[in-house]
Amino acid sequence: MSTLRALAQAQAVAAGVAQPVATVRHLHLSERPLVLVPLAMAGEANAPLAAMVGAAPDEARLLVVPQPRNRNQRFAFAAELAAILLPYLDSFRGVSEAVPVDRGRDVRYRYVDAPQVLVPNPAGVTFLRLFGRSTRFRRPDGEYPVHPSVPLLGCWLTFFAERAEHPGSAALVAMTEALTLHWATGQSAVEDLHLPALLGWIDPPPGSTGAEAAARAEDPQVCPPAGPATDPDFDNRRLAPAMTAYAEAEDDPVARAGAYAQLERLLRDQLTPTWELMWRGVGLLRGLPPGARVAGRWDGDKDAFTGYAEHLDDGGGPQPRRDGAVAAAVRLHRLERALASYAVQRAYDDPLVMAEHRLTGEAFVGDVTLADPKRVDDTGKRPVLRPRIQVVTTEPVVVPVGATLYSPARPGQKAKVVFLTPGADGKTEVVLELSGGMGRGLTAPPGSVPEVGERLCFTTLSDAFMPAGNFPASEETPWTHGGPPATSGPAPDSGDGDPAEEWT
Amino acid sequence: MTDTAQRLAEIRGGVPPRRHNARTIAALTGNPGCTRRAVLDSAGVDKPKLAERIGFPARFGQSRFAITRGNAFEAQVKADGGAELLRLVAERLGVPVPAGATWTDLGGAEDLPDRHERSRAALTGGGDEPALFDHPLLGLDVAGRRVHLEPDLVAARLGGRFHVVEIKSFPVIDGQADPAKVSAAAIQSAVYVLALRELLAAAGHDPGLVSHEVVLVCPRDFANQPVASLLDVRKQLLVLRRQLDRMARIDDLLADVPAGFTADLTADPATLTAALTGVPARYAPECLAACELAYFCRHEARGHTTVLGRPVREALGGLADIREVLALADGVRAPDPEQAEAAALLRAAARLRADALAGNAA
Numbered sequence: 103m104s105t106l107r108a109l110a111q112a113q114a115v116a117a118g119v120a121q122p123v124a125t126v127r128h129l130h131l132s133e134r135p136l137v138l139v140p141l142a143m144a145g146e147a148n149a150p151l152a153a154m155v156g157a158a159p160d161e162a163r164l165l166v167v168p169q170p171r172n173r174n175q176r177f178a179f180a181a182e183l184a185a186i187l188l189p190y191l192d193s194f195r196g197v198s199e200a201v202p203v204d205r206g207r208d209v210r211y212r213y214v215d216a217p218q219v220l221v222p223n224p225a226g227v228t229f230l231r232l233f234g235r236s237t238r239f240r241r242p243d244g245e246y247p248v249h250p251s252v253p254l255l256g257c258w259l260t261f262f263a264e265r266a267e268h269p270g271s272a273a274l275v276a277m278t279e280a281l282t283l284h285w286a287t288g289q290s291a292v293e294d295l296h297l298p299a300l301l302g303w304i305d306p307p308p309g310s311t312g313a314e315a316a317a318r319a320e321d322p323q324v325c326p327p328a329g330p331a332t333d334p335d336f337d338n339r340r341l342a343p344a345m346t347a348y349a350e351a352e353d354d355p356v357a358r359a360g361a362y363a364q365l366e367r368l369l370r371d372q373l374t375p376t377w378e379l380m381w382r383g384v385g386l387l388r389g390l391p392p393g394a395r396v397a398g399r400w401d402g403d404k405d406a407f408t409g410y411a412e413h414l415d416d417g418g419g420p421q422p423r424r425d426g427a428v429a430a431a432v433r434l435h436r437l438e439r440a441l442a443s444y445a446v447q448r449a450y451d452d453p454l455v456m457a458e459h460r461l462t463g464e465a466f467v468g469d470v471t472l473a474d475p476k477r478v479d480d481t482g483k484r485p486v487l488r489p490r491i492q493v494v495t496t497e498p499v500v501v502p503v504g505a506t507l508y509s510p511a512r513p514g515q516k517a518k519v520v521f522l523t524p525g526a527d528g529k530t531e532v533v534l535e536l537s538g539g540m541g542r543g544l545t546a547p548p549g550s551v552p553e554v555g556e557r558l559c560f561t562t563l564s565d566a567f568m569p570a571g572n573f574p575a576s577e578e579t580p581w582t583h584g585g586p587p588a589t590s591g592p593a594p595d596s597g598d599g600d601p602a603e604e605w606t
Numbered sequence: 607m608t609d610t611a612q613r614l615a616e617i618r619g620g621v622p623p624r625r626h627n628a629r630t631i632a633a634l635t636g637n638p639g640c641t642r643r644a645v646l647d648s649a650g651v652d653k654p655k656l657a658e659r660i661g662f663p664a665r666f667g668q669s670r671f672a673i674t675r676g677n678a679f680e681a682q683v684k685a686d687g688g689a690e691l692l693r694l695v696a697e698r699l700g701v702p703v704p705a706g707a708t709w710t711d712l713g714g715a716e717d718l719p720d721r722h723e724r725s726r727a728a729l730t731g732g733g734d735e736p737a738l739f740d741h742p743l744l745g746l747d748v749a750g751r752r753v754h755l756e757p758d759l760v761a762a763r764l765g766g767r768f769h770v771v772e773i774k775s776f777p778v779i780d781g782q783a784d785p786a787k788v789s790a791a792a793i794q795s796a797v798y799v800l801a802l803r804e805l806l807a808a809a810g811h812d813p814g815l816v817s818h819e820v821v822l823v824c825p826r827d828f829a830n831q832p833v834a835s836l837l838d839v840r841k842q843l844l845v846l847r848r849q850l851d852r853m854a855r856i857d858d859l860l861a862d863v864p865a866g867f868t869a870d871l872t873a874d875p876a877t878l879t880a881a882l883t884g885v886p887a888r889y890a891p892e893c894l895a896a897c898e899l900a901y902f903c904r905h906e907a908r909g910h911t912t913v914l915g916r917p918v919r920e921a922l923g924g925l926a927d928i929r930e931v932l933a934l935a936d937g938v939r940a941p942d943p944e945q946a947e948a949a950a951l952l953r954a955a956a957r958l959r960a961d962a963l964a965g966n967a968a
């Protein structure tokens with residue numbers, strides 16, 4: 103928890119409304135995101151009860167499972183969801199763009215856009231991950247055949263759930279996390295997990311404070327939970343009788359249709375408020391201008407989408423239940439790098455995020471008071487352009503002489519600290535020697551060296567490319583790490599219980 | 607009746623103490639620093655009713671779907687005289703699966719003292735042969751009061767040692783379960799381990815015969831096949847022991863409680879609210895999931911940094927009052943000497959925030 107964010111929370115309490123903690127939007131928002139609000143049956147292992155899904159506010163589709171413990175109905179729900187999700191994914195596979203690779207000597211192709219799925223909260227992400235897990239190993243043949251789209255849905259849900267763990271990815275986003283990335287409320291982190299309360303703070307209805315709106319949102323009678331868990335009172339008083347009525351009407355088509363309609367009505371009423379909140383959240387986020395590096399991160403999502411679509415086209419199998427040792431290490435390494443680079447990118451894109459680093463001394467802002475853009479260092483084998491500038495700052499400078507700094511204004515340029523002179527008035531003079539980002543000659547192109555009067559931020563955070571670590575190939579996994587994973591043999595379908603097993 | 611018992615009875619009003627179970631005892635460890643809770647729990651006050659009476663009803667409802675499913679899974683696992691259960695437990699403990707085991711159901715409708723005696727006799731009667739004991743009636747001292755526990759639990763005796771076996775209906779998927787549910791199960795099991803150990807110790811047996819390794823039986827993946835895992839509850843035992851010791855020193859706690867304090871549900875709400883306010887609490891957002899008074903205490907603590915959670919409070923230099931935080935941050939109030947450091951940080955933060963929001967920074 104940064105002091106800056108904590109202070110914003112204190113200010114939110116005093117102001118009675120959430121306070122911004124970002125000046126730009128730090129995630130990509132699709133033109134047509136697929137909003138998905140799932141509900142699960144209490145007590146069951148991730149059994150879907152209902153979902154509202156669609157790519158526009160007026161395109162809500164309601165899916166209902168009248169008997170969630172019934173295995174066939176569960177997979178019928180999966181097939182229905184697949185019939186919405188898979189065409190949505192396909193709609194992004196029309197147009198590709200060429201991306202230069204290998205220093206421009208070659209190109210590869212990726213789709214120009216990618217799908218984006220929005221769920222209300224992190225529990226919604228977990229629901230999709232587990233639903234992916236419960237469907238991707240199913241088979242269209244054998245004893246309990248499912249519709250062929252079901253395992254495909256499982257693979258894609260797993261793909262999205264894995265992307266959601268990747269810092270900076272916007273392929274699958276929990277709305278509560280997207281909102282708290284940009285606003286600080288006057289309530290705690292656990293309370294922020296409740297989408298209605300969170301939006302109550304961010305965008306309270308006219309005439310009420312955020313605290314009042316959040317308090318109202320906590321009453322499940324007024325405001326149903328945003329799922330996947332349902333309100334126990336709703337379960338006991340409304341849902342259970344409706345389900346019983348449906349079950350009892352088994353032999354009577356008219357009564358059954360009536361009971362189904364009643365279930366639909368109940369579940370629609372539980373889901374619609376969350377559906378509307380989701381789109382309000384989208385609207386609030388759209389109101390922020392995107393950060394400069396957001397598009398670059400979205401390119402990563404486009405790459406991942408293209409790659410996985412090709413994997414499936416090539417007949418690739420479902421993701422394994424567990425990663426092998428090498429795959430797990432590679433994945434962890436990738437996530438750590440993504441996390442570090444995501445933090446730096448947000449700071450570079452947003453002065454309010456950079457302010458957190460200024461507070462801890464990892465960055466400072468100052469004015470350029472002297473500049474020698476023509477300075478050449480000729481002590482080495484050949485002369486090199488090494489301009490120097492002097493920056494005066496009122497902020498504490500905790501970096502030592504010799505440290506390398508970077509400025510978001512010229513991310514390709516390094517600035518080495520040559521002298522540090524604290525002044526009597528609390529100011530510090532910092533002399534920096536610049537390299538990089540100035541072409542190859544001995545004269546710096548205009549604009550590549552900061553000029554006197556410029557106000558700049560310098561930081562130890564670097565947005566430079568970090569090389570990937572070296573890992574053995576998966577078939578060379580050392581015995582200390584379990585040896586190479588078994589790759590041959592049938593798809594690992596039996597581990598999750600026998601596909602023929604009763605689920606009730 | 608001792609003076610203390612008398613005082614606790616007065617606090618409660620003219621009703622018998624609320625019955626405890628492993629869940630309520632486990633919940634005692636939720637916010638150990640809170641005097642309000644310790645006193646109310648020691649007195650056996652019906653906190654859900656109290657919260658309702660003062661206009662801050664708790665929301666700890668349980669879905670009947672979850673209850674039905676839990677019961678069905680438990681019945682399935684215990685079927686056939688526990689044959690399947692015995693195999694699961696033995697395999698998980700790494701001991702040879704015995705050819706059979708006795709199954710003793712210690713549940714029943716008779717009087718508590720009789721049932722208690724039956725459980726005591728069965729569990730402390732010695733013997734080494736494999737045995738499963740269902741529904742034992744156990745007891746613990748909570749704040750000087752004997753509390754009976756009726757766990758839906760099986761105590762398994764294998765190789766001369768007892769293991770608490772907890773049957774829960776949340777799934778273990780690819781070897782992983784919901785961490786919050788696992789930790790709740792661990793603390794509840796620790797309550798049983800403790801009670802079982804005390805029972806053995808009281809009969810002159812080695813309490814170490816009850817293992818700190820609890821066997822958790824859950825459905826595996828998405829099906830109903832049970833799978834057993836081991837939970838080491840040593841840490842939970844320590845926490846629990848500490849809180850029970852604290853409650854045993856109830857007299858120290860009562861010293862902080864104004865004379866005439868009442869939680870008598872027949873008193874009018876304004877009286878109850880005023881009385882509660884006189885007993886120190888220590889609200890934290892974690893209370894929302896652990897204590898029935900949470901909405902009341904949160905309301906009472908509004909304006910304080912604790913409402914925002916411990917990390918926020920710490921990031922604000924540990925200051926308690928939100929108005930004070932803002933006054934120091936805006937520089938409209940001079941800090942006390944011990945606040946100087948926090949104040950300097952807050953002022954810098956406020957300046958940087960204002961700067962960045964005004965679009966001034968580079």
Ligand code: SF4
Nearest residue numbers: 640888889893897903
């Ligand atoms: S809710 Fe109140 S009484 Fe309960 S533990 Fe928290 S502070 Fe104590």
